[in-house]
Amino acid sequence: MTLNISMVYITPIKKPVTKKEVTQLSYEITGCAIKVHKVLGPGLLESVYQRCLEYxxxxxxxxxxxxxLVPVVYENIAIDADLRLDLLVNNCVVVELKAVEHLLPVCKYPLFQTAIS
Structure with missing residues (x-):
């Protein structure tokens, strides 16, 4: 199993964050994820990687x-979808982890999307 992470920038709850700060933050998060995977190695459950990355x-x-927990509203109706973010870092970066057997070609490039505002 390989650890694959995706990060998405969201509008921060408190103070504005510059693109440079988000880029630096994503770089540091990726470094932490790489360290976790190097220490633990492949083959573990996603929940194990998540707890270790959180630590x-x-x-x-x-x-x-x-x-x-993220509320889902469709046409002004709250939908019970149980949508959850794996990790929210510094109230502005969402980290989604996936433990997969093989990486598809599309997954070999970091998924970093900016500016959901």
Whole structure:
């Protein structure tokens, strides 16, 4: 199994964040994820990688919230969809982890999307 992470920038809850700050933050998050995978190696469950990445990010003084419930509203109706973010880092970067057997060609490039505002 290989650890694959995706990051999405969202509008921060408190202070504005520059693109440069988001880029640096994503670089540091990726570094932490690489460290976790190097230490643990392949073949573990996604939940194990998630807990270890949460620990590593917290240890590096990031604010991390795990399994954030996201409300889904469709045509003004709240839908019980149980949509959850794996990790929310510093209230502005969503980290989604996937433990997969093989990476598809499309997954070999980091998925970093900016500016959901």
């Amino acid at each position: 590593e990010l917290s240890r590096n003084h990031f604010t991390v919230i795990r399994q954030v």
